[in-house]
Amino acid sequence: MKLPSIPLEAGLVLGVALVWAILAAVYRFSPALGMPGYVRVWGAGAVMFLALAMPLLRWRQVGH
Amino acid sequence: MPDITFPTGAANHDGADRVRLSARIAALPRVDRRLLLGFVCVSLLALVLGLGFGLTTALARGGMIALDPDSAYRVLTLHGTSAFFWWLYLAQVALMIGLAAGESTEGLKARPLIIAGFVVLVAGLVLSEITALLRTPLLYDANPDLGREDPEAVAGMAGGYLLLALGLVLTSLAAIVTVLRARDSVTGAMTAMGFGVLAWAGFLIVSAIAAVNAFLPNLLWAFGRGAFPADAATEWHILFHNLHYLPLMATVLTWYALTLETTGTTSAFGSSFSKVVFASYLVFVPPTSLYHMFLEPNLAESVRVTGSLLSLFVSVPTLTAFLVIVSSLELATRAKGAPAGLFGWIGRLPWGNPAFSAMGVAIVSTLLGLVFAFVLIQEKLAPLISDTVFVPGYFHFFAVGAVTETFLAGFLVIIPALTGRAVWQPRLMAAMPWLVLAGLVIFGACGMLAGLQGVPRRTFNIAYDGAAPAGWLPLMVGFAVGAMVFASGLAIEVFGVLRMLVGGKRGVPMAAMAPRPAGLPGGAAWTGPVAVVLLVVLMTGATIGTFEVMRSLPIVVVGGHAGH
Numbered sequence: 001m002k003l004p005s006i007p008l009e010a011g012l013v014l015g016v017a018l019v020w021a022i023l024a025a026v027y028r029f030s031p032a033l034g035m036p037g038y039v040r041v042w043g044a045g046a047v048m049f050l051a052l053a054m055p056l057l058r059w060r061q062v063g064h
Numbered sequence: 065m066p067d068i069t070f071p072t073g074a075a076n077h078d079g080a081d082r083v084r085l086s087a088r089i090a091a092l093p094r095v096d097r098r099l100l101l102g103f104v105c106v107s108l109l110a111l112v113l114g115l116g117f118g119l120t121t122a123l124a125r126g127g128m129i130a131l132d133p134d135s136a137y138r139v140l141t142l143h144g145t146s147a148f149f150w151w152l153y154l155a156q157v158a159l160m161i162g163l164a165a166g167e168s169t170e171g172l173k174a175r176p177l178i179i180a181g182f183v184v185l186v187a188g189l190v191l192s193e194i195t196a197l198l199r200t201p202l203l204y205d206a207n208p209d210l211g212r213e214d215p216e217a218v219a220g221m222a223g224g225y226l227l228l229a230l231g232l233v234l235t236s237l238a239a240i241v242t243v244l245r246a247r248d249s250v251t252g253a254m255t256a257m258g259f260g261v262l263a264w265a266g267f268l269i270v271s272a273i274a275a276v277n278a279f280l281p282n283l284l285w286a287f288g289r290g291a292f293p294a295d296a297a298t299e300w301h302i303l304f305h306n307l308h309y310l311p312l313m314a315t316v317l318t319w320y321a322l323t324l325e326t327t328g329t330t331s332a333f334g335s336s337f338s339k340v341v342f343a344s345y346l347v348f349v350p351p352t353s354l355y356h357m358f359l360e361p362n363l364a365e366s367v368r369v370t371g372s373l374l375s376l377f378v379s380v381p382t383l384t385a386f387l388v389i390v391s392s393l394e395l396a397t398r399a400k401g402a403p404a405g406l407f408g409w410i411g412r413l414p415w416g417n418p419a420f421s422a423m424g425v426a427i428v429s430t431l432l433g434l435v436f437a438f439v440l441i442q443e444k445l446a447p448l449i450s451d452t453v454f455v456p457g458y459f460h461f462f463a464v465g466a467v468t469e470t471f472l473a474g475f476l477v478i479i480p481a482l483t484g485r486a487v488w489q490p491r492l493m494a495a496m497p498w499l500v501l502a503g504l505v506i507f508g509a510c511g512m513l514a515g516l517q518g519v520p521r522r523t524f525n526i527a528y529d530g531a532a533p534a535g536w537l538p539l540m541v542g543f544a545v546g547a548m549v550f551a552s553g554l555a556i557e558v559f560g561v562l563r564m565l566v567g568g569k570r571g572v573p574m575a576a577m578a579p580r581p582a583g584l585p586g587g588a589a590w591t592g593p594v595a596v597v598l599l600v601v602l603m604t605g606a607t608i609g610t611f612e613v614m615r616s617l618p619i620v621v622v623g624g625h626a627g628h
Contacts, residue, residue, distance in 0.1 A: 012343035023350035037299045042350050045270040052266050
């Protein structure tokens with residue numbers, strides 16, 4: 001089965017969202033860190049970059 | 065030695081002929097050009113304020129003028145607020161929307177957002193400056209602990225920064241819409257610069273969220289709507305981390321634009337690799353944030369060690385971008401017949417162009433800053449020198465030499481395109497960045513040496529009733545002299561930029577002397593890698609040297625927790 005290709009720009013932005021989401025999760029679930037502000041900011045960033053990736057992905061769906 | 069003439073007509077690595085940025089900006093609709101000019105003017109106002117208050121601070125630190133403690137903190141607050149926040153972020157907005165507009169043949173999109181952003185940002189600037197001028201000075205981080213007795217000061221500073229955050233969101237959204245609509249109509253692909261602007265704008269929005277996270281609790285407390293923000297220091301550090309990366313990311317993006325504009329050189333590694341480099345800034349931001357917490361007394365040892373290890377990655381994106389730009393310039397210049405030898409090609413670059421000269425100084429200054437930045441983020445050294453004058457000594461290599469020189473270089477390209485006025489005194493303007501660098505070297509060397517000897521960062525009267533070491537004062541005089549030198553160079557540069565706005569001669573923009581891109585041949589370019597190896601050696605040497613200096617100091621430290 002051939003996987004659909006992802007535009008480079010969308011892939012990069014999704015990668016950024018993934019890293020930020022992982023870091024938010026680490027801060028959320030690691031008691032040694034105990035910094036809820038980091039969870040809020042990195043988590044919000046993950047959501048923001050995910051949202052930014054959407055129009056980059058949608059172009060491929062519409063265009064091809 | 066004459067600059068090399070770069071031939072015209074080659075395609076760039078985005079796969080299409082590109083009109084120069086300055087030409088695209090000159091062709092923008094009148095309303096867009098006025099908006100851009102508005103942001104440029106307001107940012108320059110913030111720079112002038114920051115420069116004036118900064119010089120006053122340095123002169124007072126050198127004992128050349130006397131300030132009472134309250135005035136000293138006020139001047140320091142005004143300097144940091146004007147320069148670190150308002151200049152650096154207003155200039156970023158100006159450059160971001162300028163570069164975004166350069167991607168589109170139809171000008172800016174979502175223009176109402178930019179207009180609203182302009183109004184909000186001007187209101188925020190006014191609120192911040194008035195508060196810092198008239199109320200209790202809270203320093204540039206708007207520390208609520210200093211304003212427990214003056215909630216209006218906390219409200220004013222927090223309110224100003226929250227307006228900055230809102231303005232950044234509005235203008236960033238407009239930049240994102242502009243570059244998204246400028247994508248290739250068939251493939252949807254973006255240029256490297258278009259993607260860079262998208263990433264930069266996204267990062268600005270996240271940083272605005274971090275600002276809300278840091279300052280909204282302060283504002284609510286000041287209005288009696290919330291508890292005192294006990295975690296203010298931690299929340300500030302999250303924002304502060306972003307504020308380190310953002311100007312550097314903006315700097316690197318501007319270098320990309322300036323390299324093409326002033327030499328016609330595109331990346332030898334292609335558009336896709338440039339996009340990866342821009343995205344890498346965002347990848348490295350969260351994992352490297354822990355080192356800002358090294359001064360927190362309750363931080364677990366495991367977190368300190370992890371933070372120290374991760375901090376080693378902090379400069380990866382900037383060094384990668386440095387390698388790409390320097391190698392691309394070397395390949396392109398050698399292809400035009402530059403002399404043999406490792407560094408001979410450097411002299412053939414267009415140093416007579418003020419924008420290129422400022423960018424060159426910015427690159428050198430970035431490398432100098434990196435050498436000493438790694439000293440400060442060592443877990444064992446940070447607690448010893450973070451509250452000393454070592455900090456302003458090293459970070460002005462970034463704030464002034466790297467970022468401010470780059471932003472001014474960007475202005476030297478876009479303002480002539482906006483106003484039709486030629487660069488004022490090009491030879492003088494090309495020389496001034498080097499004067500700034502000379503001043504920074506004096507300022508930085510004296511400041512860092514003084515910091516290693518224990519001179520405090522924010523205490524202006526360091527006589528300690530005659531008990532201070534005799535070596536402190538000469539170093540602080542050198543610190544002030546260095547500041548005078550670089551402030552003089554910077555003031556002349558700002559004057560030159562203002563002359564392009566008002567009263568300057570109409571003429572051909574400087575960048576128009578630079579030709580169109582050249583295709584890049586295969587070949588070797590060793591200067592960039594050699595510079596990075598040298599940088600790593602110097603970083604290691606500076607860190608080891610600092611450890612040795614700290615070990616040799618005849619000082620007995622008494623822990624605060626023991627009650628002394």
